[in-house]
Amino acid sequence: MPTDTSATPRLAIKGIRKVYPSVIANDGIDLTVMPGEIHAVLGENGAGKSTLMKVIYGVIRPDEGELLWEGKPVIIPNPAQARELGIGMVFQHFSLFETLSVVQNVALAIPGEFDLPALSKRIEEVSNRYGLPVDPRRLVHALSVGERQRVEIIRCLLQNPRLLILDEPTSVLTPQAVRKLFETLRQLASEGVSILYISHKLDEIQELCHTATVLRNGKVTGICTPAQETPKTMARMMIGEDLPVCHHGEPGNEGEVRLRIEALSQATDDPFGTHLRNINLEVRAGEIVGIAGVSGNGQQELLRAISGEEPLADHRAVQMCGVPVGHFNPGRRRALGMCFVPEERLGRGAVPRLSLTENILLTAYRKGMLFSGLIRWGVAKKFAEDCITRFDVKCGGAGSEAKSLSGGNLQKFIVGREIMQEPRLLVLAQPTWGVDVGASSFIRRTLLDLRNSGTAILVISEELEELFEICDRLVVIAKGTLSPSKVTSETGVEEIGIWMSGMWPDAEKPGGTSHVA
Amino acid sequence: MWLKFEQRPEPSRTMTYLSPLLAVGLMFLSGLILFLVLGKSPVEGFKVFFLNPIKDSYGIAELFLKATPLMLCAVGLSVGFKANVWNIGAEGQLLIGALMGGWLALRFETSTSPFLLPGMIVAGALGGMAWAAIPAFLRTRFNANEILTSLMLVYIAELVVSWLVHGPWKDPDGFNFPQTKLLSATATLPILLAGTRVNAALLIAIGALVAGWIFMNKSFMGYQMKVAGQAEHAGRYAGFSAKRSVWIGMLAGGAMAGIAGISEVSGPIGQITEHISPGYGFAAMIVAFVGRLTPIGIFFSSLLMALLYMGGEQAQQYLNLPSSISKVFQGMLLFFLLGSDVFINFRLRLVRRRK
Numbered sequence: 001m002p003t004d005t006s007a008t009p010r011l012a013i014k015g016i017r018k019v020y021p022s023v024i025a026n027d028g029i030d031l032t033v034m035p036g037e038i039h040a041v042l043g044e045n046g047a048g049k050s051t052l053m054k055v056i057y058g059v060i061r062p063d064e065g066e067l068l069w070e071g072k073p074v075i076i077p078n079p080a081q082a083r084e085l086g087i088g089m090v091f092q093h094f095s096l097f098e099t100l101s102v103v104q105n106v107a108l109a110i111p112g113e114f115d116l117p118a119l120s121k122r123i124e125e126v127s128n129r130y131g132l133p134v135d136p137r138r139l140v141h142a143l144s145v146g147e148r149q150r151v152e153i154i155r156c157l158l159q160n161p162r163l164l165i166l167d168e169p170t171s172v173l174t175p176q177a178v179r180k181l182f183e184t185l186r187q188l189a190s191e192g193v194s195i196l197y198i199s200h201k202l203d204e205i206q207e208l209c210h211t212a213t214v215l216r217n218g219k220v221t222g223i224c225t226p227a228q229e230t231p232k233t234m235a236r237m238m239i240g241e242d243l244p245v246c247h248h249g250e251p252g253n254e255g256e257v258r259l260r261i262e263a264l265s266q267a268t269d270d271p272f273g274t275h276l277r278n279i280n281l282e283v284r285a286g287e288i289v290g291i292a293g294v295s296g297n298g299q300q301e302l303l304r305a306i307s308g309e310e311p312l313a314d315h316r317a318v319q320m321c322g323v324p325v326g327h328f329n330p331g332r333r334r335a336l337g338m339c340f341v342p343e344e345r346l347g348r349g350a351v352p353r354l355s356l357t358e359n360i361l362l363t364a365y366r367k368g369m370l371f372s373g374l375i376r377w378g379v380a381k382k383f384a385e386d387c388i389t390r391f392d393v394k395c396g397g398a399g400s401e402a403k404s405l406s407g408g409n410l411q412k413f414i415v416g417r418e419i420m421q422e423p424r425l426l427v428l429a430q431p432t433w434g435v436d437v438g439a440s441s442f443i444r445r446t447l448l449d450l451r452n453s454g455t456a457i458l459v460i461s462e463e464l465e466e467l468f469e470i471c472d473r474l475v476v477i478a479k480g481t482l483s484p485s486k487v488t489s490e491t492g493v494e495e496i497g498i499w500m501s502g503m504w505p506d507a508e509k510p511g512g513t514s515h516v517a
Numbered sequence: 518m519w520l521k522f523e524q525r526p527e528p529s530r531t532m533t534y535l536s537p538l539l540a541v542g543l544m545f546l547s548g549l550i551l552f553l554v555l556g557k558s559p560v561e562g563f564k565v566f567f568l569n570p571i572k573d574s575y576g577i578a579e580l581f582l583k584a585t586p587l588m589l590c591a592v593g594l595s596v597g598f599k600a601n602v603w604n605i606g607a608e609g610q611l612l613i614g615a616l617m618g619g620w621l622a623l624r625f626e627t628s629t630s631p632f633l634l635p636g637m638i639v640a641g642a643l644g645g646m647a648w649a650a651i652p653a654f655l656r657t658r659f660n661a662n663e664i665l666t667s668l669m670l671v672y673i674a675e676l677v678v679s680w681l682v683h684g685p686w687k688d689p690d691g692f693n694f695p696q697t698k699l700l701s702a703t704a705t706l707p708i709l710l711a712g713t714r715v716n717a718a719l720l721i722a723i724g725a726l727v728a729g730w731i732f733m734n735k736s737f738m739g740y741q742m743k744v745a746g747q748a749e750h751a752g753r754y755a756g757f758s759a760k761r762s763v764w765i766g767m768l769a770g771g772a773m774a775g776i777a778g779i780s781e782v783s784g785p786i787g788q789i790t791e792h793i794s795p796g797y798g799f800a801a802m803i804v805a806f807v808g809r810l811t812p813i814g815i816f817f818s819s820l821l822m823a824l825l826y827m828g829g830e831q832a833q834q835y836l837n838l839p840s841s842i843s844k845v846f847q848g849m850l851l852f853f854l855l856g857s858d859v860f861i862n863f864r865l866r867l868v869r870r871r872k
Contacts, residue, residue: 020526309753331756340754348750353528354743361740362755374735404527 004120006045008071010055010163010194016065018051025051025219026062033163038185038195040205040226041297043215044408044436047196048309052215053165056196057089058082068371080111088156094148098141098272102134106155126157130184141272145295146177152330153184164188165196169326170204174294175464175497200238200437201465204233214238255285256423258456259306259324264317266305274298274480276305281475281482283425288447288457289485290471292464292496294328298480299460300343303429306458307340308333320425334363337424341415341431345407349414352403356395357384359402364421383420389415392442408435415443426450427458432466444470464493478502521868522859532861537807537814540853541821547849557836566846568845570827578713582785583823586611586794587778588722590728590801591819593773595810597766599733600742604767606652606667607774608798609674610645614775615782616678617644619697619789622704622782623686629703637704637779638721645775646768648674653767657760663767671798679791686789696790706784718780725773726812733812740768774798795826796844804852822847 009034016204018026026048033039043049054060058076067074067287069085075103076082076510079089096105103120110119120136127134132150140148149169156164166185170178185195185208197209198254205212206226214222214237222237264279278297283289304310306318312326319325320336328339342348350359360383361369369379391412395405402410415431431447432440447470451457460477461467467474468488476483476499483504545563552562553679570576590607604610618641625633651670654663682695690696706716732739743754745762752759781793804822808814829843 192808294716307754308756329756329758330754334756342754344750347748348754351744351748351751353747357741362744362751365737370737373737375737375740401527 007034009033009068010037010070012068012071013052013056014066014068016052016055016062018048018055018060018062020033024218026055026065027067029215029218029220029417031213031220033194033196035162035193035194036189036192037211038189038197038209040209040212041196041198041215042200042202042205042212043236044200044238044438047215047238047329048218049215050167051218052405053089053167053196053198056082056163057087057165083159083161086160086162087165088159088161088163089167090149090152090156091167094152096140096148096151099139101137101139102143103136105140105151106136106158109155110158122158123154126154128146130187131156131180132184143371146173149173149181157188161193163194163196165198166198167198169197170199170201174500175493175500178204202234202238206231216240235437239436255287255454255456256469257282258285258320259283259427259458260319262316263304264302264305264312264314266301266312266317267312268301274301276480278302279480279482281485283458284456285424285455285456286451287472288451288459288470290467290474290488291458291460291477291482292467292474292500293460293462293477294500295462297478298459299429299477301480302477303342303427303460306427307338307342314447333364339418339421339423339426340365341411341426341428343429343433345410346403350402350410353401354391355399355401356388356405357381357398359413360384360387360417364417367421383417387413387416387420388421391446392439408439411435412439412443415446419446423455425456425458429460430462431459432463433461440466464496468493476500476504519868520865523866524865525862525864529862529864532857533809536857536861537809537818537854539857540807540850543853543857544846544849547853548846551845552836554746554806555838557838562832562836565831566828567824569835570824575713576827578710578715579827580820580823581719582714582716583826584819585718585719585722586781586797587801587804587822588815589718589725589773589777589780590724590770590798590814591804591808592722592812593770594744594801595805595808595812595815596729596732596739596769598805599739599745599810600678600746600762600766602746602763602766602770603664604649604652604667604770605664605802606649606669606671606798607770607801608794608796609667609671610648610771610774611778611781611798612671612674612678613648613778613797614643614645614771615778615789615793616681617641617647617775618779619700619782622700623697626698626701626704628701631703633703634706634783637783638776641775641779642772643775645771645773645778649767649771650764653764656767657763663763667767678789682789682791688788697788699788700783704783705787706780713804714785716780716784718776718784719746721780723816725776726816729815730812738765774801776810800826800847803847805856807850807854821850825850 009032012032013029016026016029029052041049041052055062058078058081067076074085080284103116103123106123107114107116113246123136132154134147134150134154169181173181184420198204209226212224212226213220216238224234226234261279261281264276266276268275272299279302305312308328308330311329312318315324315326317326319334320338323336324337325333346352351362357380360380361375364383367374367383381398387393388395393413393416396407405413418426432443435443447457459467459471471488473485474488474491474496475485476496478500479502483499548566549559549563571580590611594604594607618637621637621640648670652666655666656663682697686697688696688698706718709715709717709719716756741757741767742762744755745757745759749759777797778793782789784820786793800822804815804818808818825843825846829840832838832842833840
């Protein structure tokens with residue numbers, strides 16, 4: 001450990017408290033980061049990690065508590081001040097202008113005059129020194145997600161930060177890109193930069209971080225040395241109980257084909273979208289098929305083609321339960337037994353300002369909720385209440401507005417609504433994205449139960465770990481094409497990781513703009 | 518100390534319903550100041566404008582008479598507004614409805630069939646719908662903004678009416694006035710209350726309010742339109758047709774405006790002239806928003822708007838104010854409503870100035 005207990009901490013925060021109208025986000029949090037230390041901040045969704053980081057970066061002001069920067073009390077009123085002190089932050093959602101080049105984007109964040117050629121040189125220096133290859137002249141929209149993250153990191157590094165905050169940095173990276181990022185972070189730490197690493201991925205924290213502060217419900221529930229812990233013990237600190245074990249079991253016998261995608265090619269109008277090229281896929285009753293891939297490789301387009309939100313000219317390109325449905329809208333596909341959990345919950349999977357009962361009606365209206373064009377509100381309310389109980393949705397009742405629920409609870413509600421319709425084919429995008437560990441494990445178990453009862457399930461996810469846990473077969477999407485499928489037990493993270501860069505056997509030569517990290 | 522706007526964690530329900538009342542209060546207040554500035558006694562002005570029109574039962578009957586077309590137009594428009602379909606051409610749809618229904622009455626001027634009047638109402642509704650179908654088609658086929666197209670069609674409708682009453686439809690025995698023949702008794706809406714001008718159109722309007730309430734609160738189609746209006750992507754995800762929402766929203770507004778038009782022609786006016794509507798189609802938009810797009814609210818706000826029309830006439834007569842005074846009050850009402858609506862999502866807070 002590079003930390004020295006006698007040294008002055010780079011940052012020490014004491015008794016930070018931040019209260020929002022409906023929730024106490026931070027309740028007396030202490031945290032100490034030494035120079036050269038990689039310090040994890042671990043916690044479930046809504047534990048208060050982001051609020052704490054925003055306090056440190058000057059985005060929000062705490063109600064109580066103090067910050068000591070290198071031993072001196074400071075007040076950080078805004079991010080500019082934070083950067084001046086030497087604090088840099090890489091956000092989970094990138095803040096880059098897609099139509100500008102890398103160097104132009106960096107220039108916007110750096111105070112002082114624009115001198116693009118000089119800045120390009122500095123970018124190249126930093127990128128060589130830390131193994132973050134990026135061409136400063138390229139336009140951001142042509143960069144992969146991994147490259148965009150590099151730009152964000154370089155932008156921070158140019159200001160010589162002494163504390164770097166990274167918010168869930170690996171959620172968008174391939175396993176190989178994660179390796180590279182870790183090397184860079186270790187190099188930075190060895191040069192004395194302190195790093196605050198926010199994550200809920202226990203294995204990464206164990207591998208990378210020197211110390212971890214665990215948050216739950218806005219309070220610190222433990223400080224530990226990850227190397228001396230197991231994922232299980234850290235999970236207990238994080239969620240307050242043991243994680244239930246997920247039993248995979250064997251897939252059922254060869255069931256009938258519920259979803260068949262046949263030579264699907266679809267061009268997109270979106271200049272930043274991905275064209276789908278010759279996609280073939282089958283999902284049978286009683287199996288879970290997973291589609292892995294780095295985001296932006298055609299997942300959105302493929303999902304819209306399957307759900308019917310983007311009807312296709314070729315009727316036979318998508319077939320459900322033997323019926324060509326390419327030209328069907330989502331309502332007609334649902335009538336055949338399809339259910340779909342989209343990636344965006346608010347605004348797509350649920351209407352923010354409507355109650356949960358009204359949101360049940362959005363897709364489950366076929367379950368006896370209509371009577372000659374009029375709504376049977378009683379039936380809808382009963383369904384909503386059942387869903388809330390069965391899926392343990394924490395809310396104020398069936399009358400609560402969808403937007404009043406936390407992301408994880410709303411996800412449980414949407415997943416519950418779709419599952420309770422007893423689908424013959426269930427399609428899910430990022431089923432546990434942003435959902436806390438306990439709830440994700442519950443959702444995965446429910447999916448396995450559903451598979452065992454004979455539903456065909458297709459999962460598109462960026463979380464490899466999750467796909468390996470629940471899927472019977474895996475395929476990879478890259479640059480709008482689909483790899484051959486692999487039985488999960490016959491492949492591994494390494495192989496799928498390489499495939500995620502589009503390099504599977506018989507793959508077309510990579511070319512054009514790719515979104516591969 | 519200074520005041521700061523602060524976003525509420527969630528929209529205030531209280532303010533949603535308080536805001537129209539606040540707007541009415543502010544409108545009254547500014548009205549009094551306006552009278553003062555114009556050199557009239559504010560007390561006198563208030564009496565003339567807001568109390569005189571309804572001081573007897575005849576006045577109250579007139580209030581309901583004027584509120585009827587407003588109710589009809591506003592309830593039709595609110596169906597579209599809830600789904601973010603911005604039909605602002607109700608005035609034109611009202612005129613075309615009046616023309617279609619009126620044409621039927623003139624075509625069968627000697628008829629005594631009991632089906633003539635219902636036929637005229639249906640023709641009025643169809644006329645309004647036909648006029649509303651143009652922006653609906655342009656929007657769903659070419660993605661043309663319905664705000665612009667429906668508004669432009671108002672002026673076309675006005676010119677069509679003007680051409681007809683100056684030309685082909687002009688009453689040959691009408692001393693060259695730009696108006697048609699008077700409608701026969703068979704083609705005239707029956708009076709509800711002897712000695713007043715309130716007619717059966719009020720019942721149609723109240724029926725429309727009830728139907729509107731059922732549509733918005735109980736029907737699946739109304740629910741789909743609400744979803745389409747609030748979250749377009751959720752509507753597409755669920756498989757609700759966005760185009761159907763546009764069509765229903767536009768046609769509901771057109772049908773109701775058309776009925777409002779024909780009930781003016783076969784009611785208080787009794788013939789087609791150039792002045793069928795004193796801007797009911799436009800005022801109905803204010804009515805719909807002051808009534809919070811709910812039928813119950815629209816019932817009351819249309820009475821208020823009718824009072825503004827009548828007050829304006831009184832002010833002309835007794836205070837020598839120009840006729841545009843009622844437009845000024847309409848404008849103030851909308852202005853204050855939009856201002857007060859800010860408080861649904863925001864609140865004011867006293868903040869100590871930081872050093």
